[in-house]
Amino acid sequence: MTNERDILITEVALRDGSHAVSHQFTVDQVLKVAKALNDANVPYIEVSHGDGLAGSSLQYGLSRTNELELIEAAVSVADKSKIAVLLLPGIGTLHELKEAANLGAKMARIATHVTEADVAPQHIAYAKELGMETVGFLMMNHMAPVEKLVEQAKLMESYGADSVYVVDSAGYLLPGQVRERIRALKQSVGINIGFHAHNNLSLAMANTLVAIEEGATRIDGSVRCLGAGAGNTQTEVLIAVCERMGIKTGVDLYKMMDLAEDIIAPILPVPQEITKDSLTLGYAGVYSSFALHSKRAAERYGVDSRDILIELGKRKVVGGQEDMIVEVAAELAKNK
Numbered sequence: 146m147t148n149e150r151d152i153l154i155t156e157v158a159l160r161d162g163s164h165a166v167s168h169q170f171t172v173d174q175v176l177k178v179a180k181a182l183n184d185a186n187v188p189y190i191e192v193s194h195g196d197g198l199a200g201s202s203l204q205y206g207l208s209r210t211n212e213l214e215l216i217e218a219a220v221s222v223a224d225k226s227k228i229a230v231l232l233l234p235g236i237g238t239l240h241e242l243k244e245a246a247n248l249g250a251k252m253a254r255i256a257t258h259v260t261e262a263d264v265a266p267q268h269i270a271y272a273k274e275l276g277m278e279t280v281g282f283l284m285m286n287h288m289a290p291v292e293k294l295v296e297q298a299k300l301m302e303s304y305g306a307d308s309v310y311v312v313d314s315a316g317y318l319l320p321g322q323v324r325e326r327i328r329a330l331k332q333s334v335g336i337n338i339g340f341h342a343h344n345n346l347s348l349a350m351a352n353t354l355v356a357i358e359e360g361a362t363r364i365d366g367s368v369r370c371l372g373a374g375a376g377n378t379q380t381e382v383l384i385a386v387c388e389r390m391g392i393k394t395g396v397d398l399y400k401m402m403d404l405a406e407d408i409i410a411p412i413l414p415v416p417q418e419i420t421k422d423s424l425t426l427g428y429a430g431v432y433s434s435f436a437l438h439s440k441r442a443a444e445r446y447g448v449d450s451r452d453i454l455i456e457l458g459k460r461k462v463v464g465g466q467e468d469m470i471v472e473v474a475a476e477l478a479k480n481k
């Protein structure tokens with residue numbers, strides 16, 4: 146397989162997909178998936194709790210296996226791919242970053258709300274000190290106007306990030322909105338630009354192609370859509386589409402298809418589809434990782450999960466406010 150690539154794919158099934166399996170990945174699963182991704186020549190494989198390093202908690206969901214063991218397992222079978230970790234300052238600390246780097250993680254993606262890049266400089270600087278490639282990952286991107294996004298991306302650049310991402314956490318952005326965001330970043334920052342989609346409105350592929358057209362070269366995908374909500378841009382499909390468009394990914398299509406069919410499909414608790422809940426996430430602009438939490442709260446309080454999600458959207462709830470899900474469900478039950 147060639148190493149010539151127009152775009153660099155980061156496979157997020159072992160991190161964003163952690164939400165979809167309620168953080169129950171095992172070492173054996175990670176070994177199999179990471180080995181197959183490495184054999185398929187995927188450049189980056191992200192491994193962490195769904196909410197990033199140290200996310201395992203009652204608030205976000207307890208991991209079945211310590212994520213450091215999962216990172217170690219992935220590193221042990223990846224002689225070509227680089228292992229990436231996600232860190233949300235405030236959830237993860239410099240301590241976990243160092244542990245991940247010591248285990249062989251080579252890329253740190255520092256994730257903040259789209260208007261809060263200023264919580265990231267310490268973490269980016271430390272990741273650089275540890276010799277890691279760094280990404281500023283601007284989540285819930287739809288919640289800020291383009292000018293604000295540009296300001297925040299410039300901050301990420303000034304902290305030393307090698308790349309900055311538009312992260313469509315809710316799967317809410319429309320193709321035109323992705324175009325204007327990536328175009329504005331391309332005109333205002335000198336670092337790599339990336340895009341992370343969620344497929345809640347069935348727009349992940351279209352939005353990803355628009356992002357590539359506008360100059361994004363760092364692209365996230367999840368094999369078989371194993372990610373929060375309706376999942377992310379389906380990696381194996383993206384590779385096929387890119388091949389037809391003459392965009393070089395350097396990734397082996399057949400190997401990715403086999404991974405999707407033989408290893409990932411059996412792991413999925415239910416097939417990744419756009420359900421009424423994931424559609425509501427994209428429609429109302431709610432964090433994709435809130436889907437399963439809202440479903441459980443809806444069952445517990447006997448209310449419709451869509452009503453919970455719509456209300457969360459109205460309240461502009463952001464990551465870290467998972468406790469609001471239960472609060473809203475209880476209020477809806479009371480007012481029934």
Ligand SMILES: CC[C@H](O)CC(=O)C(=O)O
Nearest residue numbers: 161195196284314434464
């Ligand atoms: C809570 C972290 C989140 O899952 C990161 C991410 O992938 C996103 O915002 O889409």
Ligand SMILES: [Mn+2]
Nearest residue numbers: 161314341373
């Ligand atoms: Mn995501």
